[in-house]
Amino acid sequence: MSTDIIINKVRSNPKFAELVHKRNSLAFSLTIAVLVLYFGFILLVGYAKGFLATPIGSNLMTFGVPIGIGVIVGAFVLTGIYVRKANAEFDTLTAQIVEETK
Amino acid sequence: MNRVLTLLTTAALTALPTVAMAAGVAADDIKKQATNFPAIIMFVIFVGITLGITYWAARRTKSAAAFYTAGGGITGGQNGLAIAGDYMSAASFLGITGLVYGSGYDGLIFSVGWLVGWPIVTFLVAEQLRNLGKFTFADVASFRFAQTPIRTLAACGSLVTVAFYLIAQMVGAGKLIQILFGLPYLWAVIIVGVLMIVYVTFGGMTATTWVQIIKAVLLLGGATFMALMVLIKFGFSPEALFKAAVDIHPKKVAIMGPGSLITDPISAISLGMALMFGTAGLPHILMRFFTVKDAKAARKSVFYATGFIGYFYILTFIMGFGAIALIAGNTANPAENPFLDQALVAAGKDAIAAIKGGSNMAVMHLANAVGGEYFLGFIAAIAFATILAVVSGLALAGASAISHDLYASVFKHGKAAEADEMRVSKIASVALGFLAVGLGIAFENQNVAYMVGLAFAIAASCNFPVLLMSVFWKGMTTRGAFIGGFLGLISAVTLVVTGPTVWVKVLGNAAALQPYDNVAIFSMPIAFIGIWLFSLLDNSARAAEDKAGFEAQYIRCQTGIGAAGAASH
Numbered sequence: 013m014s015t016d017i018i019i020n021k022v023r024s025n026p027k028f029a030e031l032v033h034k035r036n037s038l039a040f041s042l043t044i045a046v047l048v049l050y051f052g053f054i055l056l057v058g059y060a061k062g063f064l065a066t067p068i069g070s071n072l073m074t075f076g077v078p079i080g081i082g083v084i085v086g087a088f089v090l091t092g093i094y095v096r097k098a099n100a101e102f103d104t105l106t107a108q109i110v111e112e113t114k
Numbered sequence: 115m116n117r118v119l120t121l122l123t124t125a126a127l128t129a130l131p132t133v134a135m136a137a138g139v140a141a142d143d144i145k146k147q148a149t150n151f152p153a154i155i156m157f158v159i160f161v162g163i164t165l166g167i168t169y170w171a172a173r174r175t176k177s178a179a180a181f182y183t184a185g186g187g188i189t190g191g192q193n194g195l196a197i198a199g200d201y202m203s204a205a206s207f208l209g210i211t212g213l214v215y216g217s218g219y220d221g222l223i224f225s226v227g228w229l230v231g232w233p234i235v236t237f238l239v240a241e242q243l244r245n246l247g248k249f250t251f252a253d254v255a256s257f258r259f260a261q262t263p264i265r266t267l268a269a270c271g272s273l274v275t276v277a278f279y280l281i282a283q284m285v286g287a288g289k290l291i292q293i294l295f296g297l298p299y300l301w302a303v304i305i306v307g308v309l310m311i312v313y314v315t316f317g318g319m320t321a322t323t324w325v326q327i328i329k330a331v332l333l334l335g336g337a338t339f340m341a342l343m344v345l346i347k348f349g350f351s352p353e354a355l356f357k358a359a360v361d362i363h364p365k366k367v368a369i370m371g372p373g374s375l376i377t378d379p380i381s382a383i384s385l386g387m388a389l390m391f392g393t394a395g396l397p398h399i400l401m402r403f404f405t406v407k408d409a410k411a412a413r414k415s416v417f418y419a420t421g422f423i424g425y426f427y428i429l430t431f432i433m434g435f436g437a438i439a440l441i442a443g444n445t446a447n448p449a450e451n452p453f454l455d456q457a458l459v460a461a462g463k464d465a466i467a468a469i470k471g472g473s474n475m476a477v478m479h480l481a482n483a484v485g486g487e488y489f490l491g492f493i494a495a496i497a498f499a500t501i502l503a504v505v506s507g508l509a510l511a512g513a514s515a516i517s518h519d520l521y522a523s524v525f526k527h528g529k530a531a532e533a534d535e536m537r538v539s540k541i542a543s544v545a546l547g548f549l550a551v552g553l554g555i556a557f558e559n560q561n562v563a564y565m566v567g568l569a570f571a572i573a574a575s576c577n578f579p580v581l582l583m584s585v586f587w588k589g590m591t592t593r594g595a596f597i598g599g600f601l602g603l604i605s606a607v608t609l610v611v612t613g614p615t616v617w618v619k620v621l622g623n624a625a626a627l628q629p630y631d632n633v634a635i636f637s638m639p640i641a642f643i644g645i646w647l648f649s650l651l652d653n654s655a656r657a658a659e660d661k662a663g664f665e666a667q668y669i670r671c672q673t674g675i676g677a678a679g680a681a682s683h
Binding site: 015018019022023028031032035039040042043046049050051053054055057058059061062064065066067071072073074076077080081083084085087088090091092094095098099103106109110113 | 665
């Protein structure tokens with residue numbers, strides 16, 4: 013099958029539009045989430061050192077420790093959300109598009 | 115035993131951007147070294163196993179696809195470990211632990227920055243690369259564009275990134291092996307160069323990947339053991355660990371919050387941008403996405419890698435605090451502490467500053483304290499294996515840029531026979547090995563700590579913008595990508611050279627031409643705006659062709675249709 017025919021078939025398949033829309037909106041919103049998470053943390057480091065250095069209750073543990081580790085864990089969790097969604101939903105849609113293009 | 119490994123610190127320094135520059139290296143310490151037999155034996159075992167793997171891999175490395183991508187036969191889990199191995203350098207292991215040892219919480223800030231690039235890679239780059247590319251990220255960046263200019267740009271971006279990274283690693287490795295074996299620096303650098311050439315030339319991506327996997331497993335295992343031992347000593351109570359650390363550390367409770375790592379927000383954000391987006395532009399990392407069979411395995415591998423790397427960084431935090439409590443606080447009286455340089459103690463230095471070999475040695479001393487001499491030997495061998503594995507990955511990425519992008523695509527206009535391309539890639543690997551040895555010798559006594567930072571800044575300012583825009587922006591043209599990409603590359607290099615570290619400390623000028631060492635906040639926008647503006651102004655026939663090619667590329671990028679056969683898996 014020539015490339016042009018494939019392109020036309022995929023383009024006219026409503027599932028392609030659905031796939032692209034869903035994947036891009038998830039990928040871009042998660043990207044924004046990571047940027048907010050990380051640069052939010054960096055801004056705290058830059059402008060609110062005192063807050064991060066504040067002890068939790070009467071402990072030595074400060075707010076900064078769980079927040080910092082939380083950003084690491086959060087980045088991992090956001091990655092997991094994308095992978096899970098992609099494995100379940102996007103791969104199914106992609107497989108259907110490929111099947112219908114044959 | 116402790117003094118034997120003094121200059122491991124240099125390995126960490128050379129691989130850790132920016133923060134490590136403040137620390138000094140006592141080069142005189144390495145003049146005469148006793149021989150560390152446990153470390154040598156374990157290192158020799160590591161080399162033996164990896165050479166065995168290389169022999170096995172060499173018999174399977176008959177095609178270009180096998181050489182560049184291990185034939186696409188790596189699973190998501192294996193690739194996740196290999197990526198983690200590529201990324202968990204001596205900088206993370208020795209440098210970040212040393213940073214926690216010296217300043218506490220600041221080390222965690224750095225770890226966070228090194229991790230957050232990975233979600234970005236997952237969301238925007240991994241699957242796209244797998245669906246569009248074959249051997250190098252230039253395949254993707256040049257997919258719908260005129261091959262000669264874009265391949266040239268991508269190869270320049272790759273080679274410059276690889277070169278700076280390589281110099282830093284070679285100098286570090288040379289100093290490290292020098293301590294382990296008591297060999298002259300020259301011999302040390304040659305051993306690294308030869309092993310790297312053997313792995314890459316004979317075993318290609320298959321050998322490089324397995325070297326990386328073995329090292330990643332050893333490193334994660336060793337770090338887990340150390341962190342566990344620390345936690346056991348403190349009854350799994352973070353409070354008890356923090357209390358012991360705060361009591362002994364001269365900065366007292368200040369180690370529990372941000373210290374002097376980040377002084378102004380512009381530098382902080384700029385460093386963050388370089389680490390975050392540079393990760394998504396490192397050629398030796400990007401190459402790894404072609405070693406798996408499809409987009410699904412690509413995304414799975416980044417997910418695993420993110421988990422391994424994040425876990426590892428949390429361990430460095432525990433190990434760093436453990437080192438404060440158990441190394442600096444090893445004895446109540448600093449004058450009796452075997453981990454301190456007694457000359458420095460006598461000179462009135464505190465227990466943190468007086469540590470033998472500097473703060474980057476903290477994790478090595480900790481290994482000795484919690485696991486004894488043989489465990490120290492094991493960890494020292496891992497530290498060296500780490501550098502060797504990273505160097506091999508870099509050499510393979512550099513050789514691919516030369517053979518696949520410059521020779522086959524630019525010089526032969528895509529008409530090179532596979533056998534010729536393979537031959538060029540092997541010649542390039544050998545040449546890069548010689549070059550690496552030469553650079554290692556040339557830079558022996560130079561301050562190379564800024565070079566990894568520069569590599570990240572270039573990757574973030576040239577490779578990443580071109581890659582991202584080519585995949586997501588229909589309007590990008592050959593001319594826009596070429597000019598914008600080179601603007602990013604040149605501005606990143608120029609700004610780093612004119613900043614305080616290189617201009618003043620390395621080149622010896624009186625005052626810096628501009629005040630920033632972290633330059634991505636300037637060079638990244640220059641690249642993006644350059645690409646956008648020069649694409650917009652481009653009305654050539656080629657530009658129309660570039661834009662017309664977007665749809666076919668986009669469909670393949672999103673669905674993988676046409677990608678399966680691309681790497682002849």
